[in-house]
Each structure stands twice: as structure tokens, then as C-alpha cells.
Amino acid sequence: MKLSVFSAKSYDKEYLSSIQDKTYPSLCSIIFHSFALSSETVSLAEGSDAICAFVNDTLDAPVLHTLHNYGIRAILLRCAGYNNVDLPVAEELGMFVANVPSYSPEAVAEFAVALIQTLNRKTHRAYNRVREGNFNLEGFLGITLCGKTVGVVGVGRIGLALARIMRGFGCRVVAYDPFGGEEFKQYGEFVGLEELLAQSDIVSLHCPLTEGTRHIVNEETLGMMKKGAFLVNTSRGGLVDTMSTIQALKTGQLGGLALDVYEAEGALFYNDHSGEIIHDDLLMRLMTFPNVLVCGHQAFFTEDALREIATVTLGNLEDYIAKRTCKNSLVREGHLMVAPDKEPVRL
Incomplete structure (x- = not known):
């Protein structure tokens, strides 16, 4: 399993690599890209089995279709929000999408x-x-x-x-x-x-x-x-x-x-x-x-939160690979697990 991580900073590399070595040593190989995911950079994901994105990455219909054409079926969000993902299109394509609903x-x-x-x-x-x-x-x-x-x-x-x-x-x-x-x-x-x-x-x-x-x-x-x-x-x-x-x-x-x-x-x-x-x-x-x-979207930025984000993200990937029910799924097996237009006013 090859995982491409977009919008990767030094701290993403540190915590994802650390948690992988400690908890999921044989789960996947990780490639880190400092660029945000967009229609211009999506080609970097070719050859991967899954991608990991953050809050300002673009996962609109064109990007999702391109990922699907590359054979990518799993999208891991290392954040709680998913307004940057076209979930109905992901559902149509039969993709797996999971987030980190709570981190510190x-x-x-x-x-x-x-x-x-x-x-x-x-x-x-x-x-x-x-x-x-x-x-x-x-x-x-x-x-x-x-x-x-x-x-x-x-x-x-x-x-x-x-x-x-x-x-x-x-x-x-x-x-x-x-x-x-x-x-x-x-x-x-x-x-x-x-x-x-x-x-x-x-x-x-x-x-x-x-x-x-x-x-x-x-x-x-x-x-x-x-x-x-x-x-x-x-x-x-x-x-x-x-x-x-x-x-x-x-x-x-x-x-x-x-x-x-x-x-x-x-x-x-x-x-x-x-x-x-x-x-x-x-x-x-x-x-x-x-x-x-x-400020520059740093409210989440603590050691505890980064550790939790890495742990849950890789756990979501393990659930996908093992074909287990993932409690953090937004889209699973072609079924939309949330209603984005009716989401409660809660976070």
C-alpha cells in the first residue's frame, strides 16, 4: 500500500512517521508532498493506492475523477472538516473517505x-x-x-x-x-x-x-x-x-x-x-x-493534537485495508455516511 500525503510540513512527516514506526510498521509506504492537492498537482498521486489531504487541499469533482482514474480509492483527511471534498462525487465513484472528527x-x-x-x-x-x-x-x-x-x-x-x-x-x-x-x-x-x-x-x-x-x-x-x-x-x-x-x-x-x-x-x-x-x-x-x-489556522497545533491526528489517520487506513467498518467514514463502499447539506451546527 502506497500513501501520498499532500500539504505535508515537517511536523506532518515527524508525527505520521513516528506513529507508523511505533504502531503501524507494515501498513504502508508514505510519500510526502509539500504541495497542496489541486488539479495542477494531482498527477503527483499517480501510482499511489491512497492519498492523505488537509484543510486547504482541493478534492472537487475533477480531482476526484483523476484520482479514481489512477486507481486510488481511499481518501484520508487529517482534519475534522470536509467542506473541501465533493462527497456526492466520491460516493458516485465508490471511494472511501474518512476524517479525524476529534483531535484535542x-x-x-x-x-x-x-x-x-x-x-x-x-x-x-x-x-x-x-x-x-x-x-x-x-x-x-x-x-x-x-x-x-x-x-x-x-x-x-x-x-x-x-x-x-x-x-x-x-x-x-x-x-x-x-x-x-x-x-x-x-x-x-x-x-x-x-x-x-x-x-x-x-x-x-x-x-x-x-x-x-x-x-x-x-x-x-x-x-x-x-x-x-x-x-x-x-x-x-x-x-x-x-x-x-x-x-x-x-x-x-x-x-x-x-x-x-x-x-x-x-x-x-x-x-x-x-x-x-x-x-x-x-x-x-x-x-x-x-x-x-x-493567525494562520494554528488553533489545532499542539503536540497532543498532531499525535492524535496521525494515529487516527493511519487507523482509518488500516480499517480500509482490512475492510473493517470505519467509524470515521464519510463515504464508505459507495454510500454517503453524512448529509453535508444538513449537517448540524456543531464541531
Whole structure:
């Protein structure tokens, strides 16, 4: 069995190789490609039996058909999200698709808290100012989180972890999730989306990207938010309409924005563009605001998460080879195991 891994960084090589040597020594041979999977690079997969992709790899109909023509029948996603995969086409082609539905949800939730605290207390700006010998506190005024209301959109594993943490800060926590989740009720109360936006001092997004959630943050919903509230997105970039957030920042309707994901991140994130001119005018405009934080999709990036991702990914491949039922299957034996257009607002 030959496995081609796309968008492979040094840490992917380290953890996949380590877990393979330790747990799956005879499972497969792995070839790592630093390039993202796309119609331009899919030829690199020829001769492989399976491919492994990440969040910004393209698995649309043309790419899937090409993979199928190469004899590839297994697609392993080393991430939870699968909005970049045309699942109905994969089903039609009889392919196997599996993801890693949960890898250290606390890692993402803790990073969301780091963004909230940085945005609120301006520690990134204080760090730079003090290094220049400037100890002036002007412009650093924040709020005390204890007693404030935090709105969590989507209370799957990550949203639940965030709710638990923010409750520990002494915050009131409200959540919107049409599919509920009894476990959340020990940390807060469910409300409608409009009510959540109107009440929350901080809104944190923790839902997958589907046609139903795309641009869930838009001109209309931003207008429903409490004036001056913070918005944090560590889930999927397409949840937020960038142009609308820029307008809300300019008017002061939005008090601060922290993004670990961006709707047009595919051509930029996970690579060094420091020596280039970045032509994404919306992203560059966002980064001129003093009350905006942009990170490079790193919320998941902990040792624990990488170890879990590698373990589950190779375990999914073992299930495929052994023709066992794989609990992480999205498409199995030509049958779609999920309904992407009806996916719950949970992650």
C-alpha cells in the first residue's frame, strides 16, 4: 500500500512517521508532498493506492475523477472538516473517505481563549511597546471577563470545551445550536441566534462550514450584535463574510475581531509569503485595524493534537485495508455516511 500525503510540513512527516514506526510498521509506504492537492498537482498521486489531504487541499469533482482514474480509492483527511471534498462525487465513484472528527478539542478551545484575552487586553501591542521602552498604558484598556456574556455558536466538542473554560472565568455562557446537546446545559443556556448576538459581549464560532452556515456572520447578523462586541472564529473561514466585518469594524459596531481562519486562506495559509506582495486586498485591509488579530489556522497545533491526528489517520487506513467498518467514514463502499447539506451546527 502506497500513501501520498499532500500539504505535508515537517511536523506532518515527524508525527505520521513516528506513529507508523511505533504502531503501524507494515501498513504502508508514505510519500510526502509539500504541495497542496489541486488539479495542477494531482498527477503527483499517480501510482499511489491512497492519498492523505488537509484543510486547504482541493478534492472537487475533477480531482476526484483523476484520482479514481489512477486507481486510488481511499481518501484520508487529517482534519475534522470536509467542506473541501465533493462527497456526492466520491460516493458516485465508490471511494472511501474518512476524517479525524476529534483531535484535542481543548487545544482549539484554549486557543480561542488566547485570542479573546489578547484582543481584550492588547498583550500583543503591549509586548511590542515595552520592547521599545514605552510603558504608557494609553490604548490598552480592556474589560473584566468575569460577569460578561459569551455566546458560543455550535456546542460540539470544541464549543463545549470553550463553554467549560469561560464558565470557569465567571462568564455567563449562552449557546446557539439547533441540534442541542444536553451536556452543555450544565454550563449555560440555549437561546436563538438573534438573542445570542444581542446579548453577547463575545461571540465565538464553533460550527462546520456547510451551505447552511456559510456567511452565518454577515451584514444582517453583525447588525444584531451588541455594539462593540468581540467576534472570534477558530472554525472555518467561510463562516464570516469578510467585507461585512470590515464595514462593521469601521463603524464601531464590531469592537474587535480575532480570526484563526479566513475565507480565502487556501492560497496563503501554511506557507511563507513574507518576501512577496500579498494581493488579497480584504485580508490586508483587515490587518490594518488595531483591534483585529489574524493567525494562520494554528488553533489545532499542539503536540497532543498532531499525535492524535496521525494515529487516527493511519487507523482509518488500516480499517480500509482490512475492510473493517470505519467509524470515521464519510463515504464508505459507495454510500454517503453524512448529509453535508444538513449537517448540524456543531464541531
